[in-house]
Amino acid sequence: MKTITHRFKNQWGAASLLTALVLLICITLVILLTSKTVLVETQITADNYRTSQATAAASAAMNHAEAYFMAGGLDHDDEADAINKVDYIETGVEPTPANCVTLENTNNINQTPFNLSLTPAAGGQTTLAQFYFDNSDDNACDCQDDLSRDIDHDGDGDCFGIDNPGKNMTRALVTAKGWSDDCAAVRTITQCLTTFDVFDGGEGPKQPFVSRASVGVFGNATIINRYTNSSIWTGGTNDISGNAFATYLRPSNTETSDYTEAELNSEDETANTQLVSTRNAGAGIDVITDDATLASKTADQFFDMFFAMTKAQFMERAASIDQKLTGGASPNGMGGLIWVEGNLTLNAGAVVGSPATPAILVVNGDLTLNGGATVYGVIYVTGALQITGTPIVKGSVIGESNSTSGGGGTLTLVYVPIAGDDQAPPFIPGTGAIISGSWQDW
Structure with missing residues (x-):
């Protein structure tokens, strides 16, 4: 009996060893699983960081x-x-x-x-x-x-x-x-x-010059339009008094597709044109005057005829691209939407807009164009317009004021459409x- 008990006591160490071995294996597995989890989490963190x-x-x-x-x-x-x-x-x-x-x-x-x-x-x-x-x-x-x-x-x-x-x-x-x-x-x-x-209906003005009042300052203008059949549209009288006044249209029986863009936009009135109106011959079919549709409009209604936004919205948009000007600041070198608060004088050498980036210039006041100034785009003036010297505008001029403008200069106004007329629309800064x-x- 004593011998059997002694034999069992000798086996107690083996059981402890087996238990310890099982525990060691379990701990090892836990460590391995924990390490793998940490590794995966590290990879996920690295992936998230790279992402x-x-x-x-x-x-x-x-x-x-x-x-x-x-x-x-x-x-x-x-x-x-x-x-x-x-x-x-x-x-x-x-x-x-x-x-x-x-x-x-x-x-x-x-x-x-x-x-x-x-x-x-x-x-x-x-x-x-x-x-x-x-x-x-x-x-x-x-x-x-x-x-x-x-x-x-x-x-x-x-x-x-x-x-x-x-x-x-x-x-x-x-x-x-x-x-x-x-x-x-x-x-x-x-x-x-x-x-x-920018413009109502997505298309700019169809005439070189539009005014609620009389022709006024354009009595000395040379107006060239090779795209449409009207040069002047006004709600007032036809005040043609300057010796230099003349309007030119594209020759009869021709289409805009017959000419290159450079030929259509040329300021040479003798190239690809026919003379229509002069002071001596009088106004031709391209001059529309005394139109009550224009004369009866309020200032805001007149603006809305051309633009797809109010004056306040235009001013805000121009301000968003730092092109709202005050204190007589010049827009020389600028293109796109420009709002000028107050009177503006563009002197000789000033260039506003470009053929690739036309300007939409709104002057909330009087505008004076001096000799040598050049504007590419649309000019909208709420006040009087004065011309001195020989400035050039390639685009359109819109006059809101009911007062007759003046000046002894000779403006060359070449109609260049901003949008429409089968032209790929240019990008106008401020409209993005x-x-x-x-x-x-x-």
């Missing part, structure tokens, strides 16, 4: 693209071989984890996306980003200020009513991409950018807009 980097980089690229578009549309390059070409396009060349370096922007900006290298001001990891525009017909159709509107009126698929696909510089899809510091993560954002209508609901990211 956050890529998202921030893509957002920065989108902000840059929006600012670029708002400043001048899709075509900032005025070089002859780059006009009507989108400045930054997709090439498919992107950073990769194996080649995570900043892509260079080539000299020809029409051949590459816009590439960014983003480093925090305080230093740290550098991320990469790029953006590019696409104004192909499909995107031009989709990226409208009213997504429910079909503006492909003639059914040719170009979505802006002219046989000129891909030439609309006012509407596009922008794609922005961002990469993490190691280029392992990438985020993509797309958004539609467009413009809103983001299509609500068009944002997508992945």
Whole structure:
């Protein structure tokens, strides 16, 4: 009996060893599982960090693209071989984890996306980003200020009513991409950018000169219009007294399509024109006077005849791009929406707007155009208009005041349509807009 008890006591150590071994295995498994969880969580945290980097980089690229578009549309390059070409396009060349370096922007900006290298001001990891525009017909159709509107009126698929696909510089899809510091993560954002209508019905004035009052200052003007058949539309009398007064239209039996844009917009009254009205011959069919439709309008109603916004909205929009001027400040060198509060004098050498970026200049006061001043675009004057010397306006002039303006100068006014007349609309700074609901990211 004693022998059997002793044998059992000798086995108690083996049981303890087995129990300890089981516990050790369990602890090891717990440690391994915990380590794996920590590793996975570390990977998830790293992935989230890289994704956050890529998202921030893509957002920065989108902000840059929006600012670029708002400043001048899709075509900032005025070089002859780059006009009507989108400045930054997709090439498919992107950073990769194996080649995570900043892509260079080539000299020809029409051949590459816009590439960014983003480093925090305080230093740290550098991320990469790029953006590019696409104004192909499909995107031009989709990226409208009213997504429910079909503006492909003639059914040719170009979505802006002219046989000129891909030439609309006012509407596009922008794609922005961002990469993490190691280029392992990438985020993509797309958004539609467009413009809103400045003019009522989307089309600018159809005449070189429109006034609620008499012709006045235009008694000495040379007015050239190769696009439409009317030169002057006024609610007052025909005050033609200057020796230099003359109006010219496109020759009979010709179309605008018969001429180049340069020929249509030339200030040479002897080129591709026919004389219609002079002081001695009197007013021709291109001069419409004493129109009660104009004379009966209030100042605000007259403004609303031409613009798709109120004066207050126009002023606010101009202020948003720092182009609301006061205290006699000159808009020399500016284009797009410009509001001048008070009287304005444009002196010799001043140039407002350009052929590529016309100005929509509203002067809430009197305007004096001195010799040598040049304006490209539409001028709207609430007060009196005075002409001295030989200024040039390529566009239209609209006079709101009921008082007769004057001046002994000779204005050359060449009608150039801002929108409509089968012209691809130019981008007008101050009219850029983001299509609500068009944002997508992945």
